[in-house]
Amino acid sequence: MWIFNTIIGTIFKILFLPFQNMSPWIGMIFVSLLTGLLMLFIYKYTSNQEGIRKIKNKIKAHLLELRLYKDSLSISFKAQGSILRANLKYIGYSSKPLLVMIIPVILILIQLNFWFAYDSLKPNQSTLLRVQLNDGVPLLDTQVEIKAGSGIVLETPPLRITDSNEINWRIRAEENGVHKIIITADGLDYTKSISVGQKDLSRISPLRTRKNFFREISYPTESPLPKNAPIKTIEISYPPRTMNFFGLNLHWLIAYFALSIIIGFSLKGFFKVDI
Amino acid sequence: MTDLNRRDFLKLGLTAGSLMALGKGSHLLSNGSGKIDTETKVIILGLDGLDPHLMNMFMAQGKLPSFSRLRSQGDFKPLRTSDPPQSPVAWSNFITGMNPGGHGIFDFIHRNPETYIPAFSGTKSEGSLKTITFGNTVFPLSGGEIINLRKGKAFWQILEDHDIPATVFKMPANYPPVPSKQRTLSGMGTPELQLGHPNRFHYFTTEGAEINQDLGGGQVHDVYVIGNRVETALPGPVNMFKKDQPESQIEFQVYIDPVHPVAKIQIQDHVFILNKGEWSDWKKVRFKMIPTQSVSGICKFYLQHVGPGSIKLYVSSINIDPEDPALPISTPNSYVKELGKKFGSFHTKGFPAESAALDHGIFDESEFLALEDVVLKERKEMLDYELSRFDSGLLFYYVSSTDERQHMFWRLMDKQHPMYDQKLAEEYGKTIENIYIEADKFVDKALEKTDKDTILMVMSDHGFTSYRRSFNLNTWLKENGYHSLVNPWKAGDVGFDNTEWARTKAYALGINSLYINQKGREAEGIVNSGTEMDNLVYEIARKLEEFTDPESGEKPVLKANISKEIYQGSYSNTAPDLIIGYNRGYRASWATPLGQIPENILEDNKQKWSGDHCMASEVIPGIIFTNKKITAEAPALYDLTATILEVFGIEKPKDMIGNSIF
Numbered sequence: 001m002w003i004f005n006t007i008i009g010t011i012f013k014i015l016f017l018p019f020q021n022m023s024p025w026i027g028m029i030f031v032s033l034l035t036g037l038l039m040l041f042i043y044k045y046t047s048n049q050e051g052i053r054k055i056k057n058k059i060k061a062h063l064l065e066l067r068l069y070k071d072s073l074s075i076s077f078k079a080q081g082s083i084l085r086a087n088l089k090y091i092g093y094s095s096k097p098l099l100v101m102i103i104p105v106i107l108i109l110i111q112l113n114f115w116f117a118y119d120s121l122k123p124n125q126s127t128l129l130r131v132q133l134n135d136g137v138p139l140l141d142t143q144v145e146i147k148a149g150s151g152i153v154l155e156t157p158p159l160r161i162t163d164s165n166e167i168n169w170r171i172r173a174e175e176n177g178v179h180k181i182i183i184t185a186d187g188l189d190y191t192k193s194i195s196v197g198q199k200d201l202s203r204i205s206p207l208r209t210r211k212n213f214f215r216e217i218s219y220p221t222e223s224p225l226p227k228n229a230p231i232k233t234i235e236i237s238y239p240p241r242t243m244n245f246f247g248l249n250l251h252w253l254i255a256y257f258a259l260s261i262i263i264g265f266s267l268k269g270f271f272k273v274d275i
Numbered sequence: 276m277t278d279l280n281r282r283d284f285l286k287l288g289l290t291a292g293s294l295m296a297l298g299k300g301s302h303l304l305s306n307g308s309g310k311i312d313t314e315t316k317v318i319i320l321g322l323d324g325l326d327p328h329l330m331n332m333f334m335a336q337g338k339l340p341s342f343s344r345l346r347s348q349g350d351f352k353p354l355r356t357s358d359p360p361q362s363p364v365a366w367s368n369f370i371t372g373m374n375p376g377g378h379g380i381f382d383f384i385h386r387n388p389e390t391y392i393p394a395f396s397g398t399k400s401e402g403s404l405k406t407i408t409f410g411n412t413v414f415p416l417s418g419g420e421i422i423n424l425r426k427g428k429a430f431w432q433i434l435e436d437h438d439i440p441a442t443v444f445k446m447p448a449n450y451p452p453v454p455s456k457q458r459t460l461s462g463m464g465t466p467e468l469q470l471g472h473p474n475r476f477h478y479f480t481t482e483g484a485e486i487n488q489d490l491g492g493g494q495v496h497d498v499y500v501i502g503n504r505v506e507t508a509l510p511g512p513v514n515m516f517k518k519d520q521p522e523s524q525i526e527f528q529v530y531i532d533p534v535h536p537v538a539k540i541q542i543q544d545h546v547f548i549l550n551k552g553e554w555s556d557w558k559k560v561r562f563k564m565i566p567t568q569s570v571s572g573i574c575k576f577y578l579q580h581v582g583p584g585s586i587k588l589y590v591s592s593i594n595i596d597p598e599d600p601a602l603p604i605s606t607p608n609s610y611v612k613e614l615g616k617k618f619g620s621f622h623t624k625g626f627p628a629e630s631a632a633l634d635h636g637i638f639d640e641s642e643f644l645a646l647e648d649v650v651l652k653e654r655k656e657m658l659d660y661e662l663s664r665f666d667s668g669l670l671f672y673y674v675s676s677t678d679e680r681q682h683m684f685w686r687l688m689d690k691q692h693p694m695y696d697q698k699l700a701e702e703y704g705k706t707i708e709n710i711y712i713e714a715d716k717f718v719d720k721a722l723e724k725t726d727k728d729t730i731l732m733v734m735s736d737h738g739f740t741s742y743r744r745s746f747n748l749n750t751w752l753k754e755n756g757y758h759s760l761v762n763p764w765k766a767g768d769v770g771f772d773n774t775e776w777a778r779t780k781a782y783a784l785g786i787n788s789l790y791i792n793q794k795g796r797e798a799e800g801i802v803n804s805g806t807e808m809d810n811l812v813y814e815i816a817r818k819l820e821e822f823t824d825p826e827s828g829e830k831p832v833l834k835a836n837i838s839k840e841i842y843q844g845s846y847s848n849t850a851p852d853l854i855i856g857y858n859r860g861y862r863a864s865w866a867t868p869l870g871q872i873p874e875n876i877l878e879d880n881k882q883k884w885s886g887d888h889c890m891a892s893e894v895i896p897g898i899i900f901t902n903k904k905i906t907a908e909a910p911a912l913y914d915l916t917a918t919i920l921e922v923f924g925i926e927k928p929k930d931m932i933g934n935s936i937f
Contacts, residue, residue: 128539128546140533156548157535162503168530168539170548237546 001213005220012111013203020199024116024243027201028255035108035256036263039101044273046097052274055093059086109253114221116252118206118238120198121173126155128237129192131183132166134210137230139165147182151175152194173197185230192234193222207235311438316729317669317922318662318721319915321369322714323362323447323463323678324888325898326738327353333711341718342900345733349903353896355911356737358841359787359854360888360895362463362678363397365736365912366447371427372916372931376842379426380448381850382785384868388797391771393784393869397448397464399424402515411518412565421451421603426846427930430916431457431669439923440668442661447673447736450625451603460605460614462673463625468512468562468572468593468601476632477590479507479529492631498529500584505529509542509590511562512570512601523562523570529588531581538581538588549578554645557620559596571596573620579642589637591646595623617660621653628679634883640703643683651676651713658717662724669919674717680710681739685886689741691860693879707886718900725902730922734915735897742887744824745864745880746831746857748783749872755818757781760872767872774870777801781815781852784870786863786889788851789815789835812837812852819855824877831861831877833891843932856891863889899936907936 015034019027062079069075121127129146133139139160144167148154156170171181176197183190192208205221210232216224225231242249268275333339334346342351357365357374359382367373367380375381385396399422403415425448431441435457443449447463469475476493480486483497498505511523527542536551545558555576563569572593580587595602597615604623605611614621627650633643654674661670684706686694718733725731749767752758759778760767767773771782776792776799783789791808794800802808816835824831838850857863862880866873888895899910907914913933920927921935 126547128548156537156550157532159530159532159535159537159539159548160503161530161539162533163530168548 001211001216002223005216008107008111009203009220012115016115016201020201022201024201024241025255028116028243028252029259031108031112032256032259033263035105036260036267038104039260040264040268040271040273042101042104043097043275044271046100047274048093048096049274052090052093055086055090056274059083059090062086109256110218110220112252112256114203114205115201116243116256117241118204119241120195120202120204121238123173123176123197125196125239126170126172129169129171129181130166130233130235130237131168131185132164132232132235133185133230134232135165137165139167142185142230143187145184147184149180149182151177151179151196152181183231183234188229190225190229190231190234192236194236195238204238205236206238207233209233310440312667313439313923314728315922316665316667317919318665318725318729318731319669319671319919320717320721320731320733321366321446321671321673322717322733322735322898323673323675324681324737324739325677325711325714325735326681326740327896327898328738329707329711330898333708338708338712339715339718341715341722342733345718345722345731345900345902349901350905351898351900352905352907352910353738354734354899354915355909356888356892356895356897357912358836358892359856360737360890360892361786362736362888363448365897366449366463367425368912369734369736369915370425370429370446370449372430372913372920372927372933373427373844374842374913374932375844375850376838376847377427377844377930377932379424379846379849381838381854382788384785384788385849386784386788386790388790388800390798391774391776391782391784391870393770396785397424398422398450408518413516413518415515423449423451423453425449425453428928429453429455430919431455431459431671433920433925433928434669434923437923437925439925441671442665442669443671444657444661445673445675446671447625452606455606457606458610460611461625463675465595465604465623465625466602467624468570468595469510475592476629476637477509478632478637479505479586479588479590481505481585482587486636493635493637498586498588500531500586503531503533505531505586509560509574509593511560511572511593514562514564516564516568523564525560525562529586531586533583536581538578538586540576540588547576549576551578551581553578554649559620560593570601571599572601573597573623575646577642577646589632591629592624594620594627597621597623614657618653618656621657622650626679627675628683630679630683630884633683640684640699640706644680644703644706647676647680655717655720658720662720665724669923672717672721674714677710677714677735681707681886682884683886685739685741686883689743689885692741692743692885693881694883694885729902731900731902732915732918733898733900734912736912737888737892737897738895739886739888740859740890740895742862742880742885743860744827744831744862745878746861746867747864747871747873747876747878748789748855748867749870750874751819751822751876752781752783752789752815753872754876755815757815758872766874767870769869769871771870771872773872780811782870783855783863783867785851786868787855787857789853789855791852793852808852816853819853824861826877827860829858829860831858832856833858833894844930856893857889859890859894861890862887901936903937905936907934910936 016027062083065079139162151174153172155172159168173196179194180191193205195204207219208222209215209219210229211224211227243252243255334343357368361383363380364375367378371378380396384393386393402419403417405416407414431443432455434441441457443459445460445462450461450464452459452461479496479498483495498507506528508524508526513520514523530539539548557573559573561569561571573596574593575591577589579589597611600611628647632638658672686692687700687704721731757780759775760773761775765773779792780802781791791802792800793802819832819835834856836854838854842850914936917927917933918935
């Protein structure tokens with residue numbers, strides 16, 4: 001899984017490389033354009049284009065029928081029934097490309113989340129480091145220590161929360177860079193990266209997880225912790241980021257979907273795709 | 276009124292509660308200010324409460340180099356304050372160039388003669404008149420309004436009429452800020468988010484039984500550690516969208532370690548860890564009223580104590596969020612947002628210090644000063660910002676810490692004060708000296724910006740002195756046969772609940788105000804206007820001035836001023852009948868302003884609020900320093916207003932009573 005994540009992650013790193021020093025909007029437009037195009041081509045080559053064209057014409061015809069015979073209740077009802085049937089057929093035609101798209105889109109969304117959802121820490125900013133132990137690992141009896149590397153200062157003693165089997169610390173970033181923090185549990189060291197003062201468009205890794213298929217898919221930015229590690233996750237709280245659109249703070253997902261849809265619809269004529 | 280008492284009532288932005296949710300005030304103003312590039316510029320530093328006697332002493336000791344430099348460049352004189360020398364009255368004198376007869380602010384507290392109920396003198400709120408109710412939910416159909424009750428034109432409004440730009444930072448007695456296109460931010464009088472509960476801190480403790488929970492300025496919440504978690508809620512403003520008007524609240528959790536002195540607090544989207552003895556930075560909290568309406572505020576958390584199974588967590592009073600103000604606190608509306616964007620959250624309420632916590636023993640001196648230092652730092656940074664962009668017109672900049680520290684620490688430099696403590700004095704006896712030294716740094720910043728075309732004035736609204744003994748004015752009236760009780764064996768409580776009006780000739784409300792129970796004016800008045808009234812006023816004034824403290828042999832009342840002899844202006848007829856000027860060391864008790872009648876006429880002031888200025892104006896002048904020679908022999912606050920206008924070549928309006936000091 002880690003190899004797969006590394007490949008996907010590297011592709012995105014290369015894609016975003018030219019935009020790292022620019023506004024995150026440029027990277028967002030670029031990736032929306034790429035995914036808009038990808039979705040268009042998937043749609044074009046996996047859907048029944050002829051069927052979609054015909055069914056859309058049929059819907060239009062029935063809509064016209066509704067308008068022309070609005071005084072006739074029986075024709076109107078019949079037309080509405082036909083529209084409903086046509087719509088169901090249309091959904092049927094669309095479901096195949098949607099099923100094909102769903103996996104790449106989810107993978108893309110997961111990757112984008114770590115590029116657009118978080119800000120890196122600023123120098124002298126404090127944040128929370130959260131280490132969650134595996135179920136069954138006794139929190140109060142397990143020796144867990146933290147070694148902050150250069151650029152990171154530990155500001156509090158450990159705070160152990162038995163309810164959720166986790167230990168929290170407050171740490172402070174002092175210098176720009178991607179730092180490592182070492183957590184020692186049961187005599188073994190586990191590291192976690194911490195991003196401080198990174199460029200506007202950079203990948204942030206809030207969580208490192210223990211080996212587990214779904215968690216690895218969801219948090220692909222760092223190699224998984226060994227399966228036998230007593231630690232389930234190591235998490236850094238990064239400040240959430242929004243996309244500023246003329247003073248309006250948008251969640252990146254809204255910006256991404258809006259741009260992808262606009263781009264997809266703008267280019268469907270050019271690529272002769274019926275949606 | 277049940278939660279209001281003592282000084283909190285005096286500080287409160289009591290009114291306007293309902294308006295927060297219903298409307299944003301009366302004026303949404305456009306951006307901008309006067310446009311003329313003035314050759315002469317004026318910088319005024321308003322350092323609340325600086326006292327000329329202390330100033331002379333510290334300057335003689337060489338501790339105030341910038342003040343001394345300013346004096347050598349121009350002048351320094353005591354500044355005649357207002358009658359009475361209360362902050363809202365004094366600053367209104369300065370703002371309008373009139374005395375209370377002209378601007379209509381006579382005391383922190385006024386009264387409604389029809390009900391004898393005390394009311395805040397500065398503002399009045401009017402809620403939405405039209406509402407629709409669905410079940411328990413009330414939908415306002417129109418916005419409410421908060422009205423600044425001060426009459427007369429503010430000097431920056433006059434400057435605006437002449438296109439002269441002005442920035443007026445934290446002007447006291449200007450909430451809500453009067454309509455203007457100039458940049459203004461309201462100061463003292465600006466409420467916090469929990470209107471009706473001024474300076475209301477919250478103290479979450481597992482040891483609530485150890486403290487008196489009836490705190491005027493705060494609320495104690497008993498909490499329990501279950502496992503290693505505390506589940507509790509932070510109260511917010513009253514929800515005016517609900518028919519039963521419940522207090523809004525935000526639930527939050529605190530997690531504590533079984534051994535280490537550390538706690539994690541989780542409130543809305545904030546999750547943060549505090550060590551024992553640590554303050555958080557500002558946290559924005561949002562109180563939900565109805566699904567579409569919420570109110571934003573800012574507060575700080577202080578983990579005073581944490582141990583196995585025990586916790587003491589202090590949450591500061593909830594300030595209006597500068598980046599999303601729920602009430603109108605600046606003109607234009609964007610000014611405070613601009614400051615919020617530039618500096619992040621900052622103290623927006625009128626009296627930023629958490630003095631109630633110190634007074635009630637929740638804080639010790641170092642804890643109080645730690646937060647006060649944050650206020651001071653904020654003020655310094657913002658002064659730097661305003662000075663850096665000041666290039667024309669007028670800049671007024673206000674600092675409150677000078678006032679607040681003198682109120683709370685006078686007891687530690689006055690060995691005769693009942694609350695003097697030798698041990699504490701050794702550690703904190705120089706707090707007042709230190710704040711004068713800090714004030715000197717503000718002057719230094721202003722001097723750096725002062726060129727040959729800039730007039731710099733450094734002023735205070737009044738001086739300060741020790742408040743050792745409390746005078747229960749209503750008790751004195753009762754003992755002298757001017758005030759009658761229904762049940763003489765029972766003390767009178769807030770709002771004269773035990774007063775027999777049919778046999779009462781006079782009553783006291785506010786800190787320095789005394790009213791005659793006049794027929795035709797008061798609801799149950801018995802004293803005829805004219806000769807009977809005049810004679811009574813003179814008689815009470817004479818007797819008060821003759822009264823002697825049996826313990827000290829001193830006269831608590833230096834001068835009882837007959838208001839019609841000292842006030843001029845259209846609102847003189849609404850003035851209290853007598854303005855009581857107390858002698859040094861004496862002040863009206865905390866029971867007097869709300870009409871309480873305790874047993875004894877005089878008592879020792881056993882509170883940490885130990886310095887004060889609500890005495891006679893003669894004993895408590897303020898200060899004026901300028902970089903220009905002052906020709907006026909005895910300059911007064913309202914003279915500064917006339918001076919500002921003269922500097923810019925503007926003829927003073929007819930109702931202004933002051934004259935230029937130059």
